Amino acid sequence: MNKWKTKFSHWKFDKKILLLVTVSILIVTLTVAGVSLTFSIASMKEQSVELLQMQNNTVAESFKGSMDSYKEIVLGTIMDDSVQNYCRQVQKNELKTADIDAVYSKLENLNNMYESLNFAAIVSSDYKSYYYRGKGSLSVTQFEEVYPQAYERSKYAQKGTLKVSYNNDYYNDYYKGNRYTLSLYYPLYDTRKVSDARGLLCMNFDDPAVQRMLAVGDSSAETRVVDTGGMILLSNDKEETGRYVNYIDEMEKGIQIFTKNGNMYVCQKIKNWNYYVVSSISFYKLMESGFHIMVVVILVLIIVLIIVSIIIRALVRKMYQPLNKVVSNMDYVATGSLRTRINVDNMGEDFTKLAIGFNSMMDEIEVLMEQVKLEQHQLEQIRFNALQSQIQPHFLYNTLECIHWQAIAEGNKEISTMVKALAKYYRICLSKGHDVITIREEVEHIRNYMIIQNMRYDNIIGSEIVVESQVEESLIPKLTLQPLVENSIYHGMKVKEGKTGTLYLTAYKNEDEVIIKVSDTGTGMSQEQIDEMNEQLSRYEDSFGYGVRNVNKRIELLFGEGYGLNYQKNDSGGVTVVIHLPYQTEIKKNTAGGEWTCV
Structure with a gap:
């Protein structure tokens, strides 16, 4: 990502404008296309739902009509006198040959009356005997072997005792399992009195209308008739017959439209029957036409983008010419012209x-x-x-050295001491041009300064200097302490009554900092004066010199604003100035400016 950002940042302005305009057009076009596609898909989905609902309604009405007619045939057969007489005689164990012939005659008449009827049979209540008449022989239908299991696998089609199945149980061997038929099973009762079933009526129909009703409507949709237990009774794909669906929970909840496994389902309950008509269509087929529209839109979009890019490229180049003239002239300037x-x-x-x-x-x-x-x-x-001017310090050192030896020769130790201290004072002041020295050197400078001042003012200034050994080699800006000590002497102790006093200087390490404190026993300042002094330190702007504010500013410039001076009032009188410095023992030379920088 960063690589592309870097590459983009180095492009020429006209190329960036061309890219941004092209991307903007692309985004707008894709947005319009996406919104159009979304509304198109939503509209197609709504139309598909309406179509499937109409299809389900047609199938449900057709299926209900067929099943109602078949039920009437079954009930009419049960109410026939010959069948009722059979039920009564079986109950009395007085079944005669004439009664059996009447049953056979009724079954034969049924086969003649209904062309779609394959066979009809009455089975005894113990399933051991049966009376069968059909268009196919027993060897073709395998009735004797199949009907007990076929009856058990059948499902109740209504509230009651009617069972229905649609499968290839019969004619399985003869037609190699390719012939599916509709079977109805209804127990036989004596209508004159409530009693146990006296037998079972089996009727098998070969009605093409049952399968044709599933071919109604959109060929891309699949239609099934599913019982309330989730088993498929009828389907476009006959091999699905007898299988169970995985959306029975949605049907039981009464959800008419739902999605599952990438398909949209439209469900409708068949009135008075334990069946649903379920039509489904995959989202891929539902959106296939939308995808085709999207492909066409994308192709048109590509052509439009190419044409627009050519036009915009020409316009941007034309508009960029004046700016390009400026950029070209700036290139000439970069070469030194x-x-x-x-x-x-x-x-x-x-x-x-x-x-x-x-x-x-x-x-x-x-x-x-x-x-x-x-x-x-x-x-x-x-x-x-x-x-x-570098010659002058050497002349000064040589002159002071001569005075020193002359004083020793004359026996004047005070002059010798003062001259020697003055020579060391100026050596540290000059420090070979260095702006940063060690704390050890800076403290030595203060010692020499105190010698000179005591000789001037008759030893009225006492001093106590305590420096931890581990901070002696830490760096400090040259002439940091001298202005502070000078302030203590001239503005503190010198004006004090009696003209005596003591100066305390301590230096120690605190974590990554060096803390230096300069205290005196002078007249001191009020808290308001100290606050004003600290405020003046922070407001320092352009003043320069070896004064207190200059000391604070040099520390800030060299080490940062987190370091510098801070004045405090002593509880016992006098003033304390606290110096915060980083603990650093190395410096490097800035070759660009010839200055020394702490590292």
Whole structure:
């Protein structure tokens, strides 16, 4: 991702504009296409639901009509006198040959009356005997072997005792399982009195209308007749007959439209029968036409994008020409041609302002370059003068050394001590041009300074200096402590009555910091004065010198704003200034500016 961002950031402006406009057109077009496709799919789904509902209604009415007619045939057969006489005689165990012949005659008449009837049979209640008449022989239908199991596998079609099945149990061997028939089973009762069943009526129909009703409507949809237990009674695919569906829970909840396993289902209960008509269609087929529309839209979109890209490319190049002129001239400037100027003719109002600004900037740059050259010349002159002034410290050291030995020769130890301290004082002040020295050197500078001051003021200043050994080599800006000690002497102890006092200097390490405290026993300041002093330290702007504010500013510039000075009031009188420095023992030279930087 970052690689592409970097690559994009290096493109020319006209290329970026072309890409952004093209992407914007693509996003807008895809959004419109997506919204159109969404509404199109929703509309197709709604139309498909309506179509499937109409199809289910047609199948349900047709199936109900067929089943009602078959039920009437079954009930008419049961109510026939010959069948009722059979039930009564079987109950009395007085069944005669004439009664059996009457039953056979009734079964024969049924076969003659209904062309779709394959066979009809009356089975005894113990399933051991039966009376059979049909268009096919027993060897073809295998009735004797099949009907007990076929009856047990059949499901109740209504509230009552009527059982129905549609399968290939009969004619299985003769037609190699390819012939599916509708079977109805109804127990035989004596209508004159309530009693146990006296037999079973079996009727088998070969009605093409049962299967044709499933072929109604959309060929892409699948239609099934499913019983309330979830078993498929009828289906477009005959091999599904007898299987169980996995959406019986949705049907039992009364959900008419639901989705499952990538298909949309429309369900309808058949009135007065224990069956549902279920039509389903896969989402792929449902959206297939929408996908075709999307492909066409994408192809049109690609053609439009190519044409629009060509037009936009030409327009962007035309509009970019004035800006490109500015960029080209800036390239010339980058090669060092500072006298480059832009011709403002035919650039348009906006780019004319840009060109005029560029020309003005180049004029100003030329002026500044001349000024820099002049300042550089002056700086070289100052450096030359600084090299010459380096002779003066050596002359000063030699002169002080002569005075020192002369004082020793004359026996004047005070002059010798003062001159020696002064020589060390100035050596540390100069420090070979270094701006940063060690705390050890800075403290040595203070010791020499205190010697000189005590000799000047008749030893009125006492001092206690305590420095932890581990901070002696830590770095500090040169002449940090001297202005603070000087303030304590001149503004604290010198004006105090009696003109005596003590100065305390401590330095120690606290985690990654070095803490230096300079305290005195002088007259001190009020809390308001101390607060004002601290506020002036933070408001320091351009003042320069070896004063207190300059010390604080040098520390901030060198180490950061988290370090510097802070004044506090002593409980026993006097003032304490606390210096916060980082614990650092190395420096490196900044070759660009010749300055020393702590690391």
